[in-house]
Amino acid sequence: MKIGVLALQGDFAEHVSMLKKLGVETAEVRLPEHLKSLDGLIIPGGESTTIGKLAVTYGLMEPLREFGKSRAIWGTCAGAIFLSSDIGRDQPLLGLMSIKVLRNAFGRQVDSFETDLDIEELYKATGTERPYHAVFIRAPIIESVSGSARVLSALEDGRIVAAQQGHLLATSFHPELTDDTRFHEYFISLAG
């Protein structure tokens, strides 16, 4: 099992360190040739505009779309934006997931927050029942899911914060900023 982390910009080192904790081999991806021999890919948090522009410049858009057809990809925050098909503004998107995302949906940095989520799928996959403590930083929300995409988790007011479409996963929060490895374990199970 070898999982890549897109290392154009953002908190890729935090994802690498979570994967290492779980004993998974990792690789940093900056150019198309770095995608070879990977079983899955994480697109980290960061600035989605920066990540998108660098992906276009270094010819990663098509190779990433191709990769996502058969292999697992998980986007956290900026990564979720990048995976989506519609964000209501003009910036490079992979369009791999049938989800509509709204950037900075909660406001600015002073509106960033933490909250506990109940995620049935995660409990089942990891045999646990502890709530999942999620960190939202200038976070997006998933406005709607369509096609084969489904809601994995929503806030109490119904706003969607995690979605899955087969082997593709999007979360608007940052599991890599916590000590809880369950989301990474869940993703590895999708990649394996």
Add this chain to the structure above:
Amino acid sequence: MQPNTVAWTEKKGLAQMLKGGVIMDVVNVEHAKIAEDAGACAVMALERVPADIRADGGVARMSDPDMILKIMDAVSIPVMAKCRIGHFVEAQILESIGVDYIDESEVLTPADEEHHILKHNFKVPFVCGCRNIGEALRRIGEGAAMIRTKGEAGTGDVVEAVRHARTVIGAIRQLQTMGDEELMAFAKNNGAPYELVKETKELGRMPVVNFAAGGVATPADAALMMQLGVDGVFVGSGIFKSGNPAQRAQAIVKAVTHYQDASILAEVSKNLGEAMVGRNISQMPEADKIAGRGW
């Protein structure tokens, strides 16, 4: 360690999202858009870039909130703004208008020559400059959620940023070879909080994100700082005081991502036009240097 502070995970976390990126000084909406289009991960909104603050002399203060708000409206990336060292009311004002990060900065004229702002009380995160590990850990002790080297802002000379980054990273390496019984003496000698010294040793790095700042003017400068071990780069006067800001901005963004790939660095360094004129630090009178501000 989870310090007794408001929203520590979120404050520290936003800096983690900026890693591997370039934060650019901008003085108006037009600059801010050029920076965002070039791939900046955040912008620093201020009325004058450090090179102009140097040239103008006089007291440099927080920028007009209206100018900062216009930049916040114009771009979707995080917007930072500077307050004077120790000027906690300027910080309260910046927090109230919703800036994403406050730089308690030596580039502005200090408002307090003994104390920095107690940053734990704010929900908005702060970044502070440092020249050495003691200064860095004192700022984190006060609640800074991000650290940057001071360098020597507005000069286009990278030498001080290199000195400060090497000093900090060298001290962290030294810490890792020390026995636990040596840490209190290290804390004393460096004027650093003991708990943070201990945490830095355990982590093998600073407990918060550490950027380079103060004199970065070229893609090669940016990659140099990254290879020395910083997490990302601030570029102040280096972009908008150069011949072709948009192209230079893009080149520096690419250089920070591909900082280990010399062939890409060569590619992005081609035909950038004139870099900022720059001011050689070795010929600068002591009184003109600003890195010494901060205590």
